[in-house]
Structure formats: structure tokens, C-alpha cells
Amino acid sequence: MKTADRKEIVENIEYLINEKNEPLVRNIIVDTHPADLAEILQELDDEDRDYVFSLMDAETASDVVTELDDVTREDIVSELETERLSEIVDEMDSDDATDVVAELPDDIAEQVLSSIEPQDRAEVEKLLDYAEDTAGGIMALEFIAVYDDQTVDDAIREIRRRAEEVEEIYNVYAIDRGGRLVGVVPIKTLLIRNPRRLIRDIMNDDVISVTVDTDQEEVAKIVRKYNLAAIPVVDHHNRLVGRITIDDIVDVLHEEANEDIQRMAGITDEEVLQETSMVRISRNRIPWLLISFVGELGSAFVLDHFDATMSQIIISAFFIPVIMATGGNAGIQSSTIVVRSLSLMEGGTSGLWRRVLRELRVAILNGLIIGVLLFSVIAFWKHDPQFGLVGGLAILLVMINSAVFGAIVPFVLNKMKIDPAIATGPFITTANDIFGLLIYLGSSTIYLRYFY
């Protein structure tokens, strides 16, 4: 649905609500895809939103809730009667139901759990045990499994029996009589093979799986690398316990990229765009502002220390922003490349020196270009070619330092099991500001003392 269409529908709904034309609002709900309804709800004001949501049947409502952003979902869910909420949760897949229940206050969660179907309750309670960002935390319990000594026909029968409940079926998993995952059969294969063949004879026994406690980022890497549409999840005894489908992996990839980007900009936790609490946003952003503030007091000390130099070479102060900004940029370019490589690959620290060497060479090349430019500016604007040499050389050194520091820090953090993205923006920039000023004003002081 295009933005323009969505806007039109939003306006339509607002008009119809105003006119108290409930039947036509219901018509729009029936005609619109749940994913679009979710987007529309996000644009309505609170009162209209709750009203439109109240007109949806439980099945539509459950599809819509699944598609909502976290903030809107929390808002809507917190307004619902427990009975209605239970109806909606009852319609969901186990993984989505768990996400909703996990966000509820304990007493309401308990009420909801006790009013949904016993089997669903057991499933949700089982899934609630896994950490949110692990394979167990994002897997669903809806999947098709057959014993490897069953036939193709048995598998097709099993699909028929559970077609209603398991929405997306890409593969059938083969387990042995102990429940251990032993193979996978694409559903296409079932169509083309003789119905009497044994599953074990047609299955691919080189099945790629993850364990319940595999980090979701790792799961996403594996799915992406092997181009899978779904991945089975096993426990520590290799027993098949769940399945993660690609649409959830896409959400993980998306979330992780967003988190990386935001962390690199000094935003601690993922900030969703619909977040409206100023206190929460501020709390999310202030830590790095404070760290950088304290760090830059270090810069103030450096400037204080080199006060004499700056008062003798007046023009040295003018180029402080150039030095800081150029060093900062070189450092961010370098650390961004390294952070992305660490967060995307399994490389570990194996490539550290190769990568640092690469950044060093780029920094020398670009530093020479910028250095010559700074020399020219100082020589021709300020008519001071001697200090121009100092400035040009200093900015080259600053860029080299920033680039190398920017490449090493993420590796060190990664080794310490700290997300390297968190360091990239403010931390590296602040440290590089201090180093940069030390290098620049240190060079100026040496020049002043020995060559002036």
C-alpha cells in the first residue's frame, strides 16, 4: 500500500468515525490487509485507534497486533479487557502469543494464561522460559515433524491434519523415535516422490539447525548464509523443539542493523520512532552525551595545558576545529568498517592486524592529501608556511592515530564481549579529540621550542 493510499484511508476512517458510520469502517477493516491496518492504527489518534481496533474480530485483531510496533502494541494491549485479550492471544501463533504475554503485568498475564486453551497455555509457558534474544525466544512451536520411518504419504497426511494450525510450511522435519532431528524434506519433494517411499530415503540428512540458546544474531547469520526459508531449533540432546521462519529472521536482521546504527550514534537502546515519552528518550541518549562531555573536559585540560603555545602562535587555535573534525571523521570511517565486519561475520579477532594495516594505509594516503591542503591553507591564507608544515604534518599524524585507534577499539571490545557498535560514535570520537589535540598542540609546542 502506497503512502498516499494509506493517508486516504486514514482520512476516510476519521471522517467515517466522525459520521458515526460504523458499517463502513467495518468494511474497510475487512478489505484491508492486517499489515496495512497496523500502519493505519499507528497514524490514528488514541481514541479513534482504540475504536477501530474494537471493531475487529479476534483473528484480524491478532494478526494486526503482531504487526504493530512495540509502543503502539503496548498502548493498545494495556487498554484491553482481559477477556478480549485472551481471545486475541488464543488466535496467535505460539511465538507471537508469547511476545504479547511477556509484556503484560504479571497479574494480567496470569489471567490471560488461565483463560486461553490449556494447550496454548502450556506452549506459551514453555516459550516464556527462553531468553528473548535466543533461538528459543523467537521460535514457534508450529511445525510439521514426522518419523523418519514413516512414508511420504504419512507426511502429506500430517500436513493435511495440521494445515490450519501451521501457516507457513516450507519443509517437513524428520525425527527418529527419540524425537531427535535427523533430516529435512522440502515440501516440494513430497509432491514429486512416490507416496510409499520412506522419509529416511528421500530426506536431506545434512540438516542445518540451531540450539535453543543460540543468540538470535547468530541464527540470522546462519539463515542468511545458507539461504534458508526456515530453520529448525533443537535442545541440547538434538531433540526438535521449534522452528524459526524467515520473516522473523528478517525482523531480527532489521532490529540488529537498527541497533547498530543507533548505538554508533550514541543511542543506548533501540529507540522506536513511535516512542513518545521524553524521559525514556532522554534516558536512552544522555549516557553518551555525558561520557562525551566528561571526555571533552579532558580536551579542555589539554587546551589549558598548551595555553602558552596558543598565545604565542595565535593562529594555532583557529585550526583546532579542523583537526578535531578531520580526525573524528577518519576515526569514524575506520571504526564503522570494522564494527560492521565484526557484527556481520564470524571473523573474531583473526583479521585484526590485516584490518589495522589496511586502515593505516588508507589513513596515510588520505592524510597526505588533507595534510597538503592544510599546509596550503595556512601558508597562503595566514602567510605562515613554516607553521603550515607543522599543521600539515600534525593532521596527517592525527588521521593515522584516529584511524588505527578506530580500528583497534572495536576488536578489543568484541574480545571483551561488549557490542563494538556502542563504542564507535561518541567514545572513539571523544578519545580521538583528546589525542588529536595532544598531537596537534604537542607538535606546535615542539616547533615553538626548537624551530621558531
Add this chain to the structure above:
Amino acid sequence: MKTADRKEIVENIEYLINEKNEPLVRNIIVDTHPADLAEILQELDDEDRDYVFSLMDAETASDVVTELDDVTREDIVSELETERLSEIVDEMDSDDATDVVAELPDDIAEQVLSSIEPQDRAEVEKLLDYAEDTAGGIMALEFIAVYDDQTVDDAIREIRRRAEEVEEIYNVYAIDRGGRLVGVVPIKTLLIRNPRRLIRDIMNDDVISVTVDTDQEEVAKIVRKYNLAAIPVVDHHNRLVGRITIDDIVDVLHEEANEDIQRMAGITDEEVLQETSMVRISRNRIPWLLISFVGELGSAFVLDHFDATMSQIIISAFFIPVIMATGGNAGIQSSTIVVRSLSLMEGGTSGLWRRVLRELRVAILNGLIIGVLLFSVIAFWKHDPQFGLVGGLAILLVMINSAVFGAIVPFVLNKMKIDPAIATGPFITTANDIFGLLIYLGSSTIYLRYFY
């Protein structure tokens, strides 16, 4: 495959090559997944890499080439004999074959095209016509389509007939006798319906598709939003011409996120980690270094202009880095949130004022906190509470300015059809440095003139 395992295999292969033990290297190739082989090739030196690649049969080689990063792929492909290259391309799906052919020099591309099967040649030539970053450019021609007046049994027969050629089958597409896309049937539905039913009676006629010239980013958004495993591509007459599977969408999402992150760090085009040409890396990174360099000369002018103020209030210079860094951080936090919202949603400029207002309020809140801190530092460290007030107020204003500017610029660029990510890092930071210094030194000058 874990990093440790891969390292071991790489070392094994190096050892075996050294021992000239070809049979064992062949064994490793047979036992390893193509995606893992691709990663292994990327870690071997050029000579070993070409040797290992030469031992692969055409089918394995084609799977491996598809999984390689751009730089390694170009390297390997450029070393191949035309005959071998043609064999490999012949084994590929139409979309992957097109990617490889598109990268070849014209004369070699022509030779390869004339030696592959005529039907494959026609397909590749057809796909070469579409722009690389559109639905046409990433779609494959391998999909299953049946007429809507055919039966479930006909569809199953068609799947059987083409099972070899079409690897991933999630859906069967229904077309009318004019070739127009009219519906979609999940393969699961074929298994559970009566074989004699007509496709038109069981299909979902609300099929979500894209046209050949839809931007790949838009395609990814749609697939993500509607949780699809594959999306059909139609021409401007709604005739079904291709299909994009989720694994290619995952690559697009990944590529776009990477591009966003790198652009925000002032890296113009996506820089792959395997890139080894220093000149190419430098050319990719120097533009923003230069733009920022020139911009910061503006800062030098500002400092030059306020020379008198700084020489009268000596301590004012010390806090220049604090002002620049804090303004820079606030600006980047604000613009990052807006850039991501623009690149992820279809929102257009509709939310501009709401978003700017939100950033303004956050900036006021955080600016008050940082402002009080700066006041305290100047008052207690430098014993100058009066200038502390000036500094504290100035940093509040600087943060407000940076945050609002950082929120507006991406919207303006987006409106001008320029990728907002490109502006976020260096451009906004540089502009905010100049504004920040103007605000800070301007405030100091007013204080000096009227209140000192």
C-alpha cells in the same frame, strides 16, 4: 560452521596443497557446503584459492560463485577460461547468471553468452535489460505458473516437470490465458485440496506483486511488511515475468543497512571488507573528508573573527571542544533517528513537524542537564560562575540548534530525492560545528560587551 572449524579447514587445505594431496582436497570440497566453501576461498591466498576452485565441478563452482563477496568473485571470474566460465554460468539460476555476466568485460560476456544454452542465453539477455537495483534486476525467471482454469493436479504435474530447474518453490502463481497474474496458491494448499479442483477456486486472488521497475528497497519493504517468502514480479500489463525469493530480499536489506551505516560515517559507496585497492578505498572516503575540511575552515574563520573575545575571556577557548562535541553528538542522535525513519518507512515528509518537535523537546531536556553541568564545571573549576552561566546557556542553545538542524536536513534531502543517510555524519556535524561556535562565541561576545 563455526569460525574455529573454518580456520581448521583452511589450515588443513593449506597443508594438503603443500603436500600435493589432491584427493583429500577434493574430499573436503565434496563434504563442505558451498556457502562454507565460499568463506574458505575468501581466506586462502590467491594461488591456493584458484587451485581449490579449479578442483570443483561446475555445479559446486556455480553455487560457490553465487555466495562469494563481490571482490573475490571478480578476482576468481577474471582468471577463468571462457569455456569453464560458460559451464559454471550454465549451472546458475537466471538471476545469478545475469549478475556474473553483467560484471564481465563486453567481449568475454559475448563469448560466454554464445556458448551457454540458447534458452539460458535468452533469459540472461532479457534480465540484463533491467536496472541492477530494481525488481527486474534482482528477479529470477525460475518460478511455477499455471493457468487459473487448470486444476490442482495440473499444478502438481507442472511442479514435478520443473522441480529440477526451480529450486525453491513456496507458491504456484495463477495466470489467465493472457499471462496476467491473477492469483497465488501456497504449495501447501495443493497438498490438501482435491486434485480435480480448479486453481481459480482455491487461489488467493489478493496477490501482492511488484512491477519490474520497482526499486529493490521498496520490494524489500513490501516483502518484510507482508511477511512473504517470495514475491511475483509483473510487467506494466500485469503479466507475470519473474519472481524474487526471500533470500535475495535478505541480501537487499543487508546491503541497504550497510550502505546507510557507511554513508552515515562518510563513506560514499558501499565498501566491502575484502576490498584491497587503497586507491578505491581512499576515493570512496576522501569526498566527505574534503567537504568536512572545507567546512571546518568556516570554523577557523569564526574563531578568527572572535579572536578578541577569546583573548579577553581566555577560558572561553578551553570549552570549544566540549561545545563542538556535545552539539555534534546531539545532532547525530537526532538525525540518525530521522534518517532511519525515512529509510524504513513510507512516511514521506508527513511527520516532519511532529518529529522536529519531538527532537526539540528531547534537546531541551538533555540540554538543561548538560548546561547545568557545564555551568558547574566553569563555576567550580575556573571559579567564574558568571561565564559559567554564559557557557551553560550557550551549550543548551547549541544542542537545541544541532538537534533541530539534524532532524530537518534529512527531510529536506529526502524531498530532493537525495539519500538522507549521506548527509547525516560529516555534513550535519560540520554545519553544527560552525553554528555551535557561532552561538557559543557570539554569546560570549555579547556577555563581554554588555555584562562583563
